[in-house]
Amino acid sequence: xxxxxxxxxGLIAGFIASKIVNKxxxxxxxxxxxxxxxxxxxxxxxxxxGAAGVTGFNIYSMVVAVIGAVVVLWLYHMIxxxxxx
Numbered sequence: 001x002x003x004x005x006x007x008x009x010g011l012i013a014g015f016i017a018s019k020i021v022n023k024x025x026x027x028x029x030x031x032x033x034x035x036x037x038x039x040x041x042x043x044x045x046x047x048x049x050g051a052a053g054v055t056g057f058n059i060y061s062m063v064v065a066v067i068g069a070v071v072v073l074w075l076y077h078m079i080x081x082x083x084x085x
């Protein structure tokens with residue numbers, strides 16, 4: 001997947017995850033970074049359970065990235081003590 005694909009997937013996944021965790025977006029750039037990191041973390045988590053990680057720009061990869069981004073955002077809020085996570 002190209003860097004543009006990762007950025008678009010990251011933006012969408014990060015925005016959805018930030019809406020799930022704290023009901024408000026984290027900001028444009030943080031949402032992108034959160035989604036990209038979430039895709040990597042989600043891929044790692046899914047691989048631990050024997051499933052495929054991010055496979056391209058598709059719905060399955062979006063679900064993987066959103067789940068990973070929710071985990072990353074939850075950990076971020078737990079470490080920094082911000083938000084309601």
